Amino acid sequence: MSGAPPPLIEARGLTVEAPGETPRRRLLDGVDLAVPAGGRLVVMGPNGAGKTVLLRALHGLVPHGGTLLWRGRPAPPGPRRGQALVFQRPVLLRRSVLANLRFALAAAGAPRRVRTPRAEAALGEAGLLHLAHRPAAVLSGGEAQRVALVRALLAAPDLLLLDEPTASLDPEATRAVEALLARAAAAGTALVLVTQDPGQARRLGGEGAILRRGRIAARGPVAALPVGGAWGPLDDGGPAGLGAAP
Numbered sequence: 001m002s003g004a005p006p007p008l009i010e011a012r013g014l015t016v017e018a019p020g021e022t023p024r025r026r027l028l029d030g031v032d033l034a035v036p037a038g039g040r041l042v043v044m045g046p047n048g049a050g051k052t053v054l055l056r057a058l059h060g061l062v063p064h065g066g067t068l069l070w071r072g073r074p075a076p077p078g079p080r081r082g083q084a085l086v087f088q089r090p091v092l093l094r095r096s097v098l099a100n101l102r103f104a105l106a107a108a109g110a111p112r113r114v115r116t117p118r119a120e121a122a123l124g125e126a127g128l129l130h131l132a133h134r135p136a137a138v139l140s141g142g143e144a145q146r147v148a149l150v151r152a153l154l155a156a157p158d159l160l161l162l163d164e165p166t167a168s169l170d171p172e173a174t175r176a177v178e179a180l181l182a183r184a185a186a187a188g189t190a191l192v193l194v195t196q197d198p199g200q201a202r203r204l205g206g207e208g209a210i211l212r213r214g215r216i217a218a219r220g221p222v223a224a225l226p227v228g229g230a231w232g233p234l235d236d237g238g239p240a241g242l243g244a245a246p
């Protein structure tokens with residue numbers, strides 16, 4: 001007997017508290033969400049709503065309360081094999097682009113002889129082979145973000161968490177990053193994308209959630225969500241305190 005497969009990742013009543021503060025302050029306050037294998041979730045909301053904290057919690061980087069399930073089982077703390085997180089500002093090692101990718105393949109356990117061809121193939125597929133021998137430190141923001149994405153996708157993660165990956169990029173670089181995301185999605189990678197860009201949310205599609213003061217204020221298909229600044233003032237005024245009214 002086989003029922004429906006469990007979501008790839010699922011949060012039930014997820015809470016995160018600001019470390020070391022008395023009284024306790026909740027940065028996330030009872031978040032429920034589920035992303036199926038190959039699914040897409042776009043998270044929007046004002047500054048300070050807790051979007052980055054949510055990604056960090058889903059990635060196992062911060063202690064949390066409530067329940068977090070990975071492939072239907074309690075998620076062990078720490079980044080899990082099969083998931084990757086891409087930050088708004090990519091962090092690349094101070095060496096060549098190719099060396100960055102080879103390093104990631106080594107960390108993922110790829111045998112030495114396949115690292116260079118695999119890294120070059122991944123760069124080629126992304127149209128970035130011309131950057132292979134450039135020092136990562138001299139890349140433009142858009143180039144660095146695409147290299148960071150290629151690196152994150154090298155291990156074919158089942159889940160890719162993205163924190164405003166195009167926030168500081170021009171429209172052309174933004175489209176290039178979105179094309180990489182579309183390719184990853186088509187290959188079956190589930191995406192959780194934090195964005196402030198309503199156009200990007202609509203282009204990516206899928207399910208959406210608006211986070212506000214550490215809580216999900218609205219959810220549904222992205223096309224039906226009140227995006228476009230309608231989630232209120234730019235600054236969320238800080239997360240809700242413990243026990244604050246919804």
Ligand SMILES: Nc1ncnc2c1ncn2[C@@H]1O[C@H](COP(=O)(O)OP(=O)(O)OP(=O)(O)O)[C@@H](O)[C@H]1O
Nearest residue numbers: 018019027046047048049050051052053054238239
């Ligand atoms: N380690 C921490 N200790 C204390 N407060 C924190 C910590 N990390 C985040 N916060 C606070 O939690 C709230 C949510 O932060 P977060 O970075 O998740 O917001 P965000 O929705 O990603 O905002 P933005 O759109 O500006 O990136 C903020 O008020 C922030 O100051």
